[in-house]
Amino acid sequence: xxxxxxxxxxxxxxxxxxxxxxxxxxxxxxxxxxxxxxxxxxxxxxxxxxxxxxxxxxxxxxxxxxxxxxxxxxxxxxxxxxxxxxxxxxxxxxxxxxxxxxxxxxxxxxxxxxxxxxxxxxxxxxxxxxxxxxxxxxxxxxxxxxxxxxxxxxxxxxxxxxxxxxxxxxxxxxxxxxxxxxxxxxxxxxxxxxxxxxxxxxxxxxxxxxxxxxxxxxxxxxxxxxxxxxxxxxxxxxxxxxxxxxxxxxxxxxxxxxxxxxxxxxxxxxxxxxxxxxxxxxxxxxxxxxxxxxxxxxxxxxxxxxxxxxxxxxxxxxxxxxxxxxxxxxxxxxxxxxxxxxxxxxxxxxxxxxxxxxxxxxxxxxxxxxxxxxxxxxxxxxxxxxxxxxxxxxxxxxxxxxxxxxxxxxxxxxxxxxxxxxxxx
Numbered sequence: 001x002x003x004x005x006x007x008x009x010x011x012x013x014x015x016x017x018x019x020x021x022x023x024x025x026x027x028x029x030x031x032x033x034x035x036x037x038x039x040x041x042x043x044x045x046x047x048x049x050x051x052x053x054x055x056x057x058x059x060x061x062x063x064x065x066x067x068x069x070x071x072x073x074x075x076x077x078x079x080x081x082x083x084x085x086x087x088x089x090x091x092x093x094x095x096x097x098x099x100x101x102x103x104x105x106x107x108x109x110x111x112x113x114x115x116x117x118x119x120x121x122x123x124x125x126x127x128x129x130x131x132x133x134x135x136x137x138x139x140x141x142x143x144x145x146x147x148x149x150x151x152x153x154x155x156x157x158x159x160x161x162x163x164x165x166x167x168x169x170x171x172x173x174x175x176x177x178x179x180x181x182x183x184x185x186x187x188x189x190x191x192x193x194x195x196x197x198x199x200x201x202x203x204x205x206x207x208x209x210x211x212x213x214x215x216x217x218x219x220x221x222x223x224x225x226x227x228x229x230x231x232x233x234x235x236x237x238x239x240x241x242x243x244x245x246x247x248x249x250x251x252x253x254x255x256x257x258x259x260x261x262x263x264x265x266x267x268x269x270x271x272x273x274x275x276x277x278x279x280x281x282x283x284x285x286x287x288x289x290x291x292x293x294x295x296x297x298x299x300x301x302x303x304x305x306x307x308x309x310x311x312x313x314x315x316x317x318x319x320x321x322x323x324x325x326x327x328x329x330x331x332x333x334x335x336x337x338x339x340x341x342x343x344x345x346x347x348x349x350x351x352x353x354x355x356x357x358x359x360x361x362x363x364x365x366x367x368x369x370x371x372x373x374x375x376x377x378x379x380x381x382x383x384x385x386x387x388x389x390x391x392x393x394x395x396x397x398x399x400x401x402x403x404x405x406x407x408x409x410x411x412x413x414x415x416x417x418x419x420x421x422x423x424x425x
Contacts, residue, residue, distance in 0.1 A: 018090075021257070021277050021281065024091075025280045026284065027086070028087065028090045028281050028284045029284035029287060029288035030288065031085065031086040031090075031285070032083060032086045032285040032286075032287075035085050036079065036081075036288065036289045036290075036293050036295070037292045039081050040075070040292065041296075043077065044072055044302050044303050052072060052073070052120060053069070053071055053072050071302065071304055072302075072303045072304070073303070073304045073305075073306040074113065074116045074308050074309075075297065075303035075306060076305045076312055077109075078296075079313070080308070082285070083105055083289045084102065086284075086285040087102060090281055091282060096147065096151050097276050097279050097282075097323055098279070098281070100319065101316065101320065102282075103143065104316055104319045105316060107139070107315070108136070108137075108312040108314075108316070109312045110136075111311055112307035112308035112311035113307075114128050114132075115128035115306075116308050137221070137225040137228060138225070141220045141225070142220075144319050145216060145217030145221065148323065154275075155179060156183065156271050156272065156273045156274075157178055157179075157274075159269065159271075160262050160271075178274060182196040182209075184326075185271070185325055185328060187328065187332065187421040196212040196215045197212030199211075199212070199215065219327065223318045223321065223327050224318040226318070227315070227317050227318035227334055228311045228315045230338060230340055231245065231313045231314030232311055232314060233340040233368045234340045235310040236370055236371060237404050238298060238300060238401070239298045239299060239301070239404050240403075240407060242294050242309075243404060243407075244336050244411045245290055246291055247408065247412050248334060249286045249287040249290065251418050251419060253280055253284060255326050255419070256324050257280050258422065259276050259326075260275070260277025260278070260279065260280065268423070271325060279320060282320075286316060293305075299400060299401045299404070314337070317330075321333075329418050332414055332421070334414075335410070335411070335414045336411050336414070343364060344367045346363045346364075346367075347364055350362070350363050360388065361387070361388050364391055365379075365380050365389055370403055372391075372393065373393070373398045373403050374397055374400055377389060377395070
């Protein structure tokens with residue numbers, strides 16, 4: 001809103017500042033940080049006054065006797081408010097990428113809130129039906145994928161060349177017209193663009209693009225569901241999900257800035273996506289909101305994200321990666337989320353497979369993976385004396401602050417490596 005106001009009075013002294021992405025992004029990040037801290041303090045006090053808090057969380061597995069009972073949940077509302085306020089104030093509200101990110105935040109926030117509401121107020125431990133969650137993620141994936149397919153404002157230049165006109169750098173339109181495409185970035189490959197339509201060349205020249213877009217929409221659904229569920233699993237320790245996601249957000253911000261700037265797109269030889277630079281403002285709000293939330297969520301936590309926050313965070317990351325066509329970098333950038341998801345899948349499938357044969361086998365002491373490092377073998381054997389653990393690891397238990405810090409360090413390394421893929425080919 002503020003952007004459009006100053007854009008209308010562009011000739012006023014200082015109004016031109018709001019046309020610069022860097023200025024709006026910095027201001028958005030600062031506002032998100034302040035909103036997160038201010039609203040977070042009010043929200044925590046509000047929840048405590050009404051006794052809307054955790055009644056049982058990690059009580060049986062915490063080896064350091066740190067109380068988790070009595071801590072307010074649904075803290076994702078703090079993050080959502082801190083993201084939306086600066087985005088609405090400083091973003092271009094007629095930009096399709098900004099609108100899709102706002103829709104993503106609201107949809108995933110509503111889905112997570114419904115789950116937390118059922119758990120907290122209805123006292124149903126299982127929360128929202130799993131198929132309803134999947135349905136919400138599929139719906140979001142369809143909205144994003146189909147919008148990217150049919151919205152005329154969504155275009156790209158596979159390769160961009162710039163020229164100077166009146167001392168201003170502009171895109172040389174003669175080199176390539178903006179097109180709709182299912183191109184994506186493949187890491188470590190020179191001229192590292194790949195078109196999903198090429199997978200369907202056997203269907204004929206006309207049909208391959210149709211099938212390419214169908215594949216792209218399906219992939220969007222898979223990425224949104226996978227990343228949101230991975231973030232949800234990662235939300236198990238104080239500061240874990242917010243800390244990792246803030247680092248991932250910074251990496252996505254850099255990638256979005258590169259894709260939205262024809263100067264940097266030409267330099268790194270990546271696809272130029274007109275309009276995607278607006279994602280920088282949103283992602284700055286995203287990072288600012290998470291850093292502000294860590295003010296309260298650092299150990300010992302004063303508030304928990306809940307599904308309201310974790311599903312929203314994962315949805316934002318997944319949708320943003322799809323919009324800038326960097327989805328194949330997600331396994332690297334979100335490697336911690338991937339490890340958490342794989343650890344749960346392995347634990348569940350191996351346990352079920354062994355149980356059918358009359359055995360009790362666990363891959364880890366406990367899943368998701370971060371719980372493995374704070375659970376002792378004795379705790380597992382106490383509940384299941386016949387259980388055999390394949391990877392017992394060190395007998396020394398780690399405090400959750402050390403586990404969170406080490407996971408964040410791993411994410412920082414993966415984020416740096418993701419950025420380096422722009423040059424490593």
